[in-house]
Amino acid sequence: MNGVLYITFTVILSVEVIIGNFGNGIIVLVNIMDLVKRRKISSVDQILTALAISRIVLLWLVLVSWWLSMFYPGQWMTEGIDVIVYSMWTTLNQISLWLATSFSVFCFLKIANFSNIVFFYLKVRVKKVMTGTWIMFLLLLGLNIIVINASKTILITEYKVNMSNRLNLKNTQISILFPFANTVFGFIPFAVSLVTFLLLFFSLWKHQRKMHHGAQGCRDASAKAHIRVLQTLIASILLYFVFFLSLVVKVWTSLLLERMLLLSITQAAKIAFPSLHSWVLILGNAKLRKASLSALQWLRCRHKDEHRRVQRPEVHSCGSSCMP
Template identity: 50%
Template sequence: AMDTAIQTIYKATIIVEFIIGNAANGFIALVNVIDWVKRRKISSVDQILTALAISRINMLWSVFIISLIYSLYPDLEMTVKMVRMKNNAWILANHFSIWLATILSIFYFLKIANFSNYIFLYLKWRFKKVISVTLLLSLVFLFVNILVINIHIDVWTDEPKRNLSYSSTSNNCTQFFRFIFLINTMFTLIPFTVSLIIFTLLIFSLLTHLKNMWYNVKGTRDPSTIAHINALQTVVTFLLFYTVFFLSLVTQVWLSQFIEKYNLFFAAIIINFPSVHSCVLILRNSKLRQASLLVLWWLRCGSRDVDTFVP
């Protein structure tokens, strides 16, 4: 009974996070597309945010559908074809969601940080090229990730219709899934490391800037300091969600033999990242924040009008 109650809580959490995530990411994409149509141009940050929002909607649906299948059909035969489809869908959804969020951090870093280093200045002047190259490089990692996983699946079995469910508790099957989780986690570690480096460099940039301000006897609330602090707050919130997400992936590697028991628990943690972090992005972005306040005001006024006309 206790297990059933816990599973019900996990399911309810997933549904709430799924609704919030779709609403937040759909809102980001819609506001930016409307603004794009109005102005007939779109800024670099809005391009990244829109692409990130779309990728996160894709990720939310991928995790939700996989969780739904496991929840409704727990005894469903796990064929090699199903394992391959599930893993490829997860790799694609997770890859773009993580890398586009990392690219957003790179964008903030290049726009706000101040270093006299020639290499940094070169990258700062060509930030669009840096973003394009990072995205292309991430596609190489995506290709290698999919290739390694599919080779592992092919090596593990030669039978295209082999049933995996009968040996789901066996040592062989545990090792099989553990390797998949390990490879996916290793590839997720790459953008995570990039984000940590960006965070460290932003702190160094802020400290250098504050040191210069001290020597010049200026206030610490100048525009550059405020921009640094805002960028750091954005990157810190991203890293906090990212760390929880990353640790959940690492835990899956060590708990492979219990993965069926904790399936919904991990799904709830994984969905939390693209859902709640997108709400934070709305609050951190002035245009999106104003648009959200306008929507809330409109909904409030709309509900009042409805109450007025109710006899």
């Protein structure tokens, strides 16, 4: 891949990292300030805060590894640094995926309404369900790491770097091992999120059919809660699908000799999920949405204030009204 395309994808990745860090940073900052003020934090805010922190670290890891692979391709492969970074990326990525899945499951159990004894049992034991979800995650993560590290030595010896610093692979079976493992293990949280979304949609459908019975005001409030959560989950599922599709494409491109362009595209697509999903969560949360709007207004006023200071140093504008 030529230098122009490298620069293009570097800019794209950098923008995605900036957008993602800003959105995730708002989530962390707002929830920490709320914790300091009220001395407590809700379960959903705990999930969102942990999700945002994991994604901030993940985004920076991806950006740094991209720069290293671009400027030091030889050392990147021969010293096995890529395997270490890949293991770190796998861990952070799996944490991010399962936290997003936990958020979907939590919203489903809190909002949905089914006259089923199993659902009722799970609904009144949300914390135990979250604990069980994370136990399953840790088991799958451990298995995923074992698959990666078991082939570490084989992978390093199978790579060679030619004079043009382009990476060639002798054994294509080893080359697709890492992306294939992440695709398989990434499909599980994606499937769980998709099932919770479909069940929540079915719950709303059943609710709409019964709206002409009972108290109308209570029914309307429940329907609004369903719709609000579904709007967030729809955008989440779409971004999740793009992420999962990028993993599938990466497995396919691993079988090709000239694959650097497609690999770069899949890399940009993978980063879109942890980057843009933070803003989906912000738009779906009234507290986070209000805080982000205040922050954007403050930044806009600061920009105007600095511009006016340059034009007319004696004029000071935007005052205290711009403070979030």
